[in-house]
Amino acid sequence: MKPGIHPDYRHVVFRDRSGDLTFLTRSTVTSEQTIEWEGDTYPVIDVDISSASHPFWTGRGRVVDTEGRVERFRRRYGAET
Template sequence: MRPGIHPVSRPVVFRDRAADVAFLTRSTSHSSRTIEWEDGNTYPLIDVDISSGSHPFYTGTSRVVDTEGRVERFERRYGREASARG
């Protein structure tokens, strides 16, 4: 790799305000706000709108929106187990 062309990666805390969850990870993002982490060190803080802590796919709260009844018709034909498998 060529020196001097890559951004500096450092520990940063990402906080999901909707789920009240924070993650310490490495990032190249900048922030003027800081937070004291569980290990006693101070890290830059970046607030995010959605993360794995609040996203419906990761939390298991996702819903199938079907206005034409296709899901119900499929479940009647093939049973509920068929839709759970695939």
């Protein structure tokens, strides 16, 4: 690898406030905000959605077929049931 062209790969804390989830990982993303994590200070990135708040992972999601897409597909392409 060429020296001096790659971003710093360091520990970063990602925080999902709506799901009350915080985890430490490594990333090249930068942030001006910091957080205290187990006695050390790390940059923190606030995310909108994570596995703690996403409807698919929490089981709160539902499939809404407002236009009858399956029926419309069957009508259009003549699929038999």
